[in-house]
Amino acid sequence: MASFTHHQFAGLRCPPLSSSPLSRPSSTASSKAPARPSFCSAAVIAGTYALTPAQKERQKLKEMFEEAYERCRTAPMEGVAFTVEDFNAALDKYDFDSEIGTKVKGTVFMTDMNGALVDMTAKSSAYLPVQEACIHKIKHVSEAGIYPGLVEEFVIIGENTSDDSLILSLRSIQYDLAWERCRQLQAEDVIVKGKVVGGNKGGVVAIIEGLRGFVPFSQISAKATAEELLDKDIPLKFVEVDEEQSRLVLSNRKAMADSQAQLGIGSVVLGTVQSLKPYGAFIDIGGINGLLHVSQISHDRVSDISTVLQPGDTLKVMILSHDRERGRVSLSTKKLEPTPGDMIRNPKLVFEKADEMAQIFRQRIAQAEAMARADMLRFQPESGLTLNSDGVLGPLTSDLPSEGLDLTDIPAAEE
Incomplete structure (x- = not known):
């Protein structure tokens, strides 16, 4: 039986699975085998022997690979959503001009001690050096808020x-914005604070909005050297803002004059002792330097100012006078003493009673001015004006003597 079966199916052999490029070449294949043999029919295979699961899987994969090979050869773009047109459009979308001076958006993805790496959607990353990260001088980009x-x-x-x-920069953009801000501040005619960072024979250099501005000594109200003003914040106003010429000229005198115009004689302000001199103390009252003369500290004689005041002390002072042209303000604590010598013995009491004593002082000034106007009317009755009890001028009334006013009942003004 076995010999019969062998003889019956001796010529019935299954050819190799495929001669496809995806299949391995068979070393035992006959040289006369067809270039692309066909598979045996299922009926023949079923009549000879059943395929194992591994052979079935191999046959299934082979059919799938042959189908994919044929599709790639005949229709390579079939079923692909991203076309060549889409690719070109994507290039146009993310392409940008890389010329110097061009502004581009980017995302910081790494920082180090020397700067930051920025993703610009370009072929390679861009770099932001630390010196170009901010208009101010910094040691690390994190100081400029770059993370x-x-x-x-x-x-x-x-x-x-x-x-x-x-190579990128943020400093250049901030530089342009700073000049624009200075032009705006000049148009608004406002007072700004500037820190003195240097100087020469002609004046000092102050930082405003990150820019270096020049303040000539002729525009500084106080008589001080560049060394004395170094690292100090001083009030300034803009004189010239010229970005094209990189000229930024400032004035401390104009700022002081405008600030002093708001100070009324007899008003009480809070100040800080800046320095002591043999003739008095210089007091900072909101950016303005005023002089508290030694004779205006107390009714009692002060032989050594350092026994009463020290640099850094905070105190209340009264405005006595101010010279707007020279930028000088005269101050007093003597006028605020409830009793003579309190500034030496009990300065805390002086500051507590400051507003009350200042009100009394202003009343004395008003009384003195009223007496002066009354005295003027006494010698000029033809003016047709009279003075009421509040010291206000008004029309001449019939109950007043034609020769003028009787000032004998008006009390003398206290000092």
């Missing part, structure tokens, strides 16, 4: 030839 993940607009200032990476 990974920050999305910001940068300006291209150069290119690194070694790796074709771009």
Whole structure:
């Protein structure tokens, strides 16, 4: 039986699975085998022997690979959603001008001691040096609020030839904004604070909005050297703002004059002792330097100012006078003493009673002015004016003597 079966199916052999490029070449294949043999029919295979699961899986994969090969050969773009047109459109969308001076948006993805790496959706990353990260001088980009993940607009200032990476800057953008801000402040005619960072024979250099401005000595109200003003904040107003010429000229005298115009004689203000001199103490009253003369500290004689005041002390002072042209303000604590010598013995009481004593002082001034106007009317009755009990001028009334006013009942003004 076995010999019959062998003889019956001796010529019935299944050819190799495929001669497809995806199949391995068979070393035992006959040289006369057809270039692309066909599979045996299922009926023949079923009549000879059953395929194992592994053979079935191999046959299934082979059919799938042959189908994919044929599809790639005849219709390579079939079923692909991203076309060549889409690719070109994507290039146009993310392409940008890399010329120097161009503003581009980027995302910071790494920082180090020298700067920050920025993703600009270009072929290579761009770099932001630490000196270009801020208009102010900083040691690390984090001081300017630059951290990974920050999305910001940068300006291209150069290119690194070694790796074709771009060099970016935030400082250039901030520089333009600072000049615009200074022009706005000049138009509004406001007073700003500037820190003195240097000087020469002609004046001092102050920082305003991150820019270096020049303050001539002729525009500084106080007689001080550049060394004395160094690292101090002084009030300033704009005189000239010229970005094209990089000229920023400022005036301390104009700022002081405007501030002093708001100070009324007899008003009480809070001040800080800046320095002591043999003739008095210089007091900072809101950016204005006033002089508290030694004779205006107390009714009692003060031989050594340092026994009463020290630099850094905070105290209340009264405005006695101010010279707007010279920018000088005269101050007094003597007028605030409830009793003579309190500034030496009990300065705390003087400051507690300051507003009350200042009111009394202003009343004395008003009384003195009323007496002066009354005295003027006494010698000029033809003016047709009279003076009421409040010291206000008014029309001449019939109950007054034609020769003028009787001032014998008016009390003398206290000093």
